[in-house]
Amino acid sequence: MQFPRDKFKLSSKKLRMLRPLTAIFSFISITSAFAVTPIDTSSQLIISVRDQKLMLVQNGGKVATYPVSTSMFGLGDAWGRMTTPLGYLAVEKKIGDNAPTGAVFHNRRLTGEVLQPNTPGRDPITTRIIWLRGLETQNAHAFQRCIYIHGTPQEKAIGRPASYGCIRMKSSDVAALYDRVPPGALVQITPERLPKVVKAPRSQPTNTFVAASLKPQSQDQTISTPASGTTLSVEQMRTGGAIAAQRQKAKLELNKRL
Secondary structure, three states, X not given: OOOOHHHHHHHHHHHHHHHHHHHHHHHHHHHHHOOOOOOEEEEEEEEEOOOOEEEEEEOOEEEEEEEOEOEOOOEOOOOOOOOEOOEEEEEEEEEOOOOOOOEXXXXXXXXXXXXXXXXXOOOOEEEEEEEEEEOOHHHOOOOOOOXXXXXXXXXXXXXXXXXXXXXXXXXXXXXXXXXXXXXXXXXXXXXXXOOEEOOOOOOOOOXXXXXXOOOOOOOOOEEEOHHHOOOOOHHHHHHHHHHHHHHHHHHHHHHHHO
């Protein structure tokens, strides 16, 4: 059976016109698969690379501080570098509700194995997974790079850089943190020391973000709280993070020259 050439040409033309639309709809379906969790500023996590510690801040005051391990390969967000990103991020997903302490994950799924702390020769992700999403250009790949806060059986190494890019915690600590941190909680990873936190009055609103890194931090610096009237929008946080990244880059370049 033969088809009229004009009809065939028209069909080919239609197909060429539809190709850009197909690409657009494919892009929409891909982006919709990565749902973005709304930001929740009632809780904040501040992670100090210098101190190798994580601080949980709620209601304007410090709730807990935990030892952690950032990457043994340094800082950054480049593909394939296994580095820990800096700046403002958010908790995008939480995985591991009610899993046993020491439960092993592979590809974010429980394997059924449970490890004791410091089991020799083993280094999987354990107990809980808090999956982070970057809010800035300097950490835009964090979610796709699978940057987590998670448990590890290698607890002897906690307190010094020892991970492959993620934030490692003791299993008991990450289980406690997991229960306290909501999806969308803000996370700041800073190369500086943890700041001191001034506890806010209980009567103050809790849906505010603590100003932590818009200027260089020192051990004597205190975080502004709702009581002092200093709060930041997400856009201000991104701007502040970009400034902090530029400052850190300039500092590294200066050290190389010296």
